[in-house]
Amino acid sequence: MKVLVPLLSIVSVASAMGEKAQDSSVVRRQSVNSTILTYHPANVSNGVGVLVLPGGGYSYTSIDKEGYQPAAWLNQRGYDAWILDYATSNNSKTPLYPLPQDQALEAIKQIRAKNIVSKLGIWGFSAGGHLAATTVTNTSADLDFGILAYPVITLDPKYTHKGSRTNLVGSNPSPELQYQLSAENRVTDSTPPVFLFHTANDGTVPIQNTYLFANAMASHKRPAQLLVLPNGGHGLGLALSDPVRTWTGELERFLKYSI
Numbered sequence: 001m002k003v004l005v006p007l008l009s010i011v012s013v014a015s016a017m018g019e020k021a022q023d024s025s026v027v028r029r030q031s032v033n034s035t036i037l038t039y040h041p042a043n044v045s046n047g048v049g050v051l052v053l054p055g056g057g058y059s060y061t062s063i064d065k066e067g068y069q070p071a072a073w074l075n076q077r078g079y080d081a082w083i084l085d086y087a088t089s090n091n092s093k094t095p096l097y098p099l100p101q102d103q104a105l106e107a108i109k110q111i112r113a114k115n116i117v118s119k120l121g122i123w124g125f126s127a128g129g130h131l132a133a134t135t136v137t138n139t140s141a142d143l144d145f146g147i148l149a150y151p152v153i154t155l156d157p158k159y160t161h162k163g164s165r166t167n168l169v170g171s172n173p174s175p176e177l178q179y180q181l182s183a184e185n186r187v188t189d190s191t192p193p194v195f196l197f198h199t200a201n202d203g204t205v206p207i208q209n210t211y212l213f214a215n216a217m218a219s220h221k222r223p224a225q226l227l228v229l230p231n232g233g234h235g236l237g238l239a240l241s242d243p244v245r246t247w248t249g250e251l252e253r254f255l256k257y258s259i
Helices: 024-030 064-076 099-113 127-136 162-169 175-180 208-219 248-257
Strands: 003-006 036-040 048-053 080-084 119-125 145-149 194-199 224-229
Touching (some): 036 064, 048 064, 048 099, 064 119, 099 119, 127 145, 145 248, 208 224
Antiparallel strands (some): 003 036
16 A cells, blocks of 8 residues: 655755755756655554665666565565655756755655654665665754665765766766765764665676775764675665575564664
């Protein structure tokens, strides 16, 4: 069962961030009435919710494999789920920043306002993992945990996913913005527990992304669980039908004991 919840419009995001006013086309894309937050309640809820962010290089969202399927997996285990079909280059003007980040924060605000769950986490895949990582490290989100699956973490050209970086911040972002949106630089002593999954031979989003975030968590003495499989490439989803590559058993351990 899913319930469609239209997100509220975000008014003048640029002004709220202290940036200069932008042209009307940008203001139009800041309105998110066409972006839908879907609610997927568990039959018997355990009081924990997860906001799911599919991947797709900030170009589109892999809504089935990395949205509906994870939500169903969560529901079967008693977790309420929400899926955010956030702004991408397929439906919004690029560079996208700060729209997806603002949408994620607005989604969290709306979920919290419903008082349905006592704990709330965020789960992102690939570029959705970047959005999740920049959100879970934002203290204003006040999240309880994060799950990052083969995530884009850094915007450093050495290790980033070029398409995600370009769609989000353009081809030549300022050094300050690149640093700010490289999630390994955003970890603090208050970052909540995070589960990270990657494959060592990922040819799309290098494994170094996950290592960078894990190292940052270790530097700040924050709890993290890291699973790296030697083979599997990029975009596995949950790999439920692949006993060699499915990773949900370790994720269940994290959700049971670490949040």
